[in-house]
Amino acid sequence: MLRWKRSLSVLAMTALVGTLAACGGNGGAKDADSSVKPTGTSAAETKAPSNEPVKLRIMWWGSQPRHEATLAALDLYTKNNPNVTFEPEYSGMDGYLDKLSTQAAAKNAPDVVQLDPGWMPDWMSRGQLAELAPEVDVSKFDEKLLSGGQLDGKQYAVPLGSVAFGMVYDKAAMDKLGIKNPQNGWTWDDFFALAKESKAKLPKGQYFSLDYGGNYFVYSAYQYAKGKGQVITDDGHFNVDQATFLEWTKKFQELRKEGLVPPADVNASDKENDPQMDLLAAGKVLMRYSFSNNLGTWDSIKPGAYALVTMPRAEQAGGWLKPSMFLAVTKNSKHAEEAKKFVNWFVNSQEAANILQTFRGLPANKEIASSLEKSMSDLDKVGLGLLRATEPDGQKWSAGAGGWTNFIDKDWVLVRDQLMFEKVTPEQAFDQLKEAAQSYEK
Structure with missing residues (x-):
């Protein structure tokens, strides 16, 4: 530092x-x-x-x-x-x-x-x-x-600033383990297939990714990719697609059982960007979600180890550009x-x-951005590459309706933790979210 x-x-x-x-x-x-x-x-x-x-x-x-x-x-x-x-x-x-x-x-x-x-x-x-x-x-x-x-x-x-929502992965670790690197434009099917392919190559105590079974932001990307729209509409309505949510949470339930994501207590200990507590920085997971401007932070923790890739897609793009x-x-x-x-x-x-x-x-500021692009560092150019790769058909980002912050930061987090520790089934988790959303509906 x-x-x-x-x-x-x-x-x-x-x-x-x-x-x-x-x-x-x-x-x-x-x-x-x-x-x-x-x-x-x-x-x-x-x-x-x-x-x-x-x-x-x-x-x-x-x-x-x-x-x-x-x-x-x-x-x-x-x-x-x-x-x-x-x-x-x-x-x-x-x-x-x-x-x-x-x-x-x-x-x-x-x-x-x-x-x-x-x-x-x-x-x-x-x-x-x-x-x-x-x-x-x-x-x-x-x-x-x-x-x-x-x-x-x-x-x-x-x-x-403007950033793209994607993923960061430990390229150095994946190369050492003989696990192929993800490529821009990959799909959610590719993500889950690569997770299972990595199982035989991962040493004890190392996992494919964080457990995103109950994560609001990554689930939002999955629902977008499946063509089901925003999780919360701009006019303030709960819009979690039940079939898509159950499909997603059950896929991570399977990864959890196969030991491809960290145990719940380990996953809960993660603190993003903390050199000691971040599970990617600690070498315990191979990838996590990130934004296009964050590669410099990861590189400051472990120089030369990390790379960025677009958020997986399905029928539509999963990632988006946003302020x-x-x-x-x-x-x-x-x-x-x-x-x-x-x-x-x-x-x-x-x-x-x-x-x-x-x-x-x-x-x-467009003039400032142009001035910096001309002499960006190699790391910044990688981040700009993720932004440019997301631009063509990335999802339209929306701040959504006012009044839903506690639903996302508290109600959803409670359900996330219950899912991760397997205190509720995916079906019960959906019901809890739907019930909690009623008090926020406009």
Whole structure:
């Protein structure tokens, strides 16, 4: 990890003197008054940026390389704007939403927050975010990416990047074991066949993939691939296809019995991107789902070992392109104008992009993205390859209807764990999901 710190420090200092060329990487808890409608923060309500000392709280999740890049960017902003300092709060994804939601409910959220696209409908509709216009310029962004941060024609969050949903696999381990590598365009039939072919070659304690029998995101990809549409419709209806769900969960039930996915207790211990707890990084599984911008993170853990491949398909594509995440200013920020000024720099400044690279996906600002593509690292080019391979017929990503975050993050997770530990049958799991969904239906 020291190599990252050294290189990012150099980037920050070089960008400061202006000589760096372009270089090559669901909603929170309700407010106390959930009837509040989303409104922007006017100049009359908040002081305009000034030279007065300002400390901005900013919160994000990610891997260690993303943390280091972001901290370097914050340092550069302070050097350019000495009156602005930062109080960063960063972590892995686990527990992030719960912490942020608790802060928002207490009206103590950070000034600037990173949000998952799936959380946007709830956060906007509950009035938790400040309108970004006119301080944040979005003229160079693709409308398809911007739309996830819009409500009633107003922009409440800006997309940070574009990513493709696919898989990462341990190419070095598979080659050593004599297991063939998956190829772009492979199918779910190929996935399950390769899992069974690997059984005779896997040593004790090593497994083909994580147990995705109850995983919301990978099941969504399977249902898409089977031509059955979204799991939750845009107008707020439960749309899990029962036959497809049972087929999926029973396939993983079989993999579980054959020892091709980890035992439930081992699978439950996985913490993505943690060098010690991540089961792929620990060499216990050969593949897991990932996004096109994450190869640099995996490579920092085990250099040269990993490769990316498209999400398996069936009658249709399984993977999709989506905004990687959004950046927003919270409604109750006492420094909203300074926060918006910073957000504008973060997403539109070349000097910021030179440091942040593609750790949040290919930048959503088209000019910035083009500048980085010209001199991408080999790892970033692999990630871009997954994005380009997904583009032609990838599924249309949708944030879905507001109000379903707890269903995905809590109800579905409970059913997932019960399936994994075989406390319920696939049929019972479906019934539980359908019953839980009733309270979220519009």
